[in-house]
Amino acid sequence: MSIKSLLAKPFAYFTYLSVKKWADKPIKTQDKVFQDLINQAKDTQFGKDHKFSEIQTYEQFVAQVPIRDYEDLKPYVERVVAGESDILWPEKPLYFAKTSGTTSGAKYIPITKESMPNHIKAARNAILMYINETGNSSFVNGKMIFLQGSPILTTQNGIQLGRLSGIVAHYVPKYLQKNRMPSWETNCIEDWETKVEAIVDETVDQDMSVISGIPSWVQMYFERLQKRTGKPVGELFKNFNLFIYGGVNYEPYRAKFENLIGRKVDSIELYPASEGFFAFQDRQKEKGMLLQLDSGMFYEFVEADSFFKEHPKRITIKDVKVGVNYVMLISTNAGLWCYNIGDTVQFTSTQPYRIIVSGRIKHFISGFGEHVIGKEVEYALQEAIVTGNARVSEFTVAPQITPESGLPYHEWFIEFEQEPDDIHAFAYKIDQALQQQNSYYLDLIEGKVLQPLKITKVQNNGFQEYMKSIGKLGGQNKLPRLSNDRKIANALQKYIVGK
Missing domain, CATH: 3.30.300 (GMP Synthetase; Chain A, domain 3)
Structure with a gap:
């Protein structure tokens, strides 16, 4: 066993204790996050407009801060994009994660010096929690691939712009740099098909142990590997034993993945987004992902069936129920306030709080009132x-x-x-x-x-x-x-x- 894999185990146990500390006190943890957010943002333009200095309770917050989607928040965001400070959050954000919207054109989601560490910490903790549970740390010795967007960033009015995965690429810890693939140059290729071929070139003869990405695009990578070599992925990468994914449900892909790999491998589900890293799978045999309650994000929920009513009821985690379809709203230390990210979630557990992503509030079929999700x-x-x-x-x-x-x-x-x-x-x-x-x-x-x-x-x-x-x-x-x-x-x- 290498020193790296040996040291990973006590670090993983320390992380487990740290996570357990806030997960065992969820209401108290969220109350503190709520108060901290209000106090830190009370002197921003948004805070002044919504009288944050007068807010003492959650009920006051509900009365003074309405539900917003990106289009509703856009006037504030445009001021930040133009270079103004102290609009949604103190000072300027470090980055804008630029995403493509369907109705709003390009979206600019702020990432601040306070919110950025949570994107990195949650991804790291997901892996460490897996190590603590399973005792498997051997994969840290092999090569790791993260299929992601280009890390090339542009700058506008002192704020860097790029895709979230490209921004995160700048924060890969030094101890993982030599294990990480593909190369920086290959990661910078914009055309996806060209990029996948270049990734195959670089990885086909490597000892890949961890592979991560959205299942549909990892599937494309696996298919190219198999086409190139005529071998299953598991035969090419004999030490590949951990697949990390997010973005879509893995289950519809699982049978094909196991066929492409030639065997079963462990997996970890993540729930990252430009707006925040919301949850990760903390137990291999428990359904759902652990909601990140201590990451600078305050959560509210509205039952999906009533979301489009004029004044839908908003609740916090203390009032949610298992199995109900909720629209998830967030207020964050990146300056998003009662923000509808568009996802619907269901709780699988409230001890601790675990969720699954059940769909998108705008992605459903209800031509006749069936509301299939x-x-x-x-x-x-x-x-x-x-x-x-x-x-x-x-x-x-x-x-x-x-x-x-x-x-x-x-x-x-x-x-x-x-x-x-x-x-x-x-x-x-x-x-x-x-x-x-x-x-x-x-x-x-x-x-x-x-x-x-x-x-x-x-x-x-x-x-x-x-x-x-x-x-x-x-x-x-x-x-x-x-x-x-x-x-x-x-x-x-x-x-x-x-x-």
């Missing part, structure tokens, strides 16, 4: 995969409200790596699993308002070609699981099998 379709597909002898590369779902004949239905666009033995039985299994989870969908099927779902097969690499066609291949870009319209469905028509 991402978690439900992913679970239903997984149920069919388990019994249908199939492997799925990618999928998305859209409503077909005006079919040429018959009742409306949900259309599932699926790219199979291995087609099921019986496609009709596969579709039936998905539909039954969806009915079991969503009573509204069940009622619509039984009431003959909807007919059971239909599967449309997408060509090999069809989804990659679609993402490429809209300029969103690779990096942090993710295909929406659900749409409430036919925009994606119509664009996919050119990639349909048989067309």
Whole structure:
């Protein structure tokens, strides 16, 4: 055992004790975060506009600070982008994480000197908690790859701009630098397909032990490795035993990944975003990710079913319930206030507080009031995969409200790596699993308002070609699981099998 892997274990245990300290006192921890945020921001422009100096209780905060999305916060953000200080948070932010928005154009999410360390600390702690639980630290001796965006940053009015993963690349600890891949030069390649080929060139003969990234893009990397060598990834990288991922649910990809790797490997799920690092998987055998309550972020929740009402009820962690679908709101030491990040979550535990990401508040199907969410379709597909002898590369779902004949239905666009033995039985299994989870969908099927779902097969690499066609291949870009319209469905028509 190397010195590095030997030292990792006591460091991991120290981290476990540190995390347990605040996780065991969640309400007290969040109360302190709330007070600190209000006190630190009371003299900012936002703090003055919302009378932070008068706020003593959470109830006052609710009365004075409304729910906002990016478009609502944009007037403040634009002042910061223009170079003004003390607008949303004291001084100027260190960075803007630049993301592509669908309605607002480019989004500029502030990252401050207070918030930046939490992005790094949470990712590190996720790995250390895994080491403490499993005793496995051998992987720290091998090479590690993090598939991410370019680390090249630009500067505007004294603030650096870039993608979150590119910003984080500047903070890789020195003790990991020589183990980290790909090279800086390769990481700077903007074109994703060119970048993946360069990563394959650099890693194909290395001792890779940890691989991290969004599953859909890691899958592309694995496929290129297999195409290049004709070998499963696990045979190329004999010491590869830990996959770290975030961004999308891994379960729909798991069967294909295990086929590409040739064996099972441990995995750690993360919940990072430009707005903050919200949660990570702290236990291998427990469902959900540990909500980061001590990371400069104050959380509020609104039941998703009532979110679009005029005055939806906001609650804190002390009032949440397991299994309820919530919209998550955050106030942070980066200057976001009662900010709707667009995700919906469900608590799997309140001792400690663990969550799963159930979908996006704007990504659902409810053409007839069924309100089918991402978690439900992913679970239903997984149920069919388990019994249908199939492997799925990618999928998305859209409503077909005006079919040429018959009742409306949900259309599932699926790219199979291995087609099921019986496609009709596969579709039936998905539909039954969806009915079991969503009573509204069940009622619509039984009431003959909807007919059971239909599967449309997408060509090999069809989804990659679609993402490429809209300029969103690779990096942090993710295909929406659900749409409430036919925009994606119509664009996919050119990639349909048989067309």
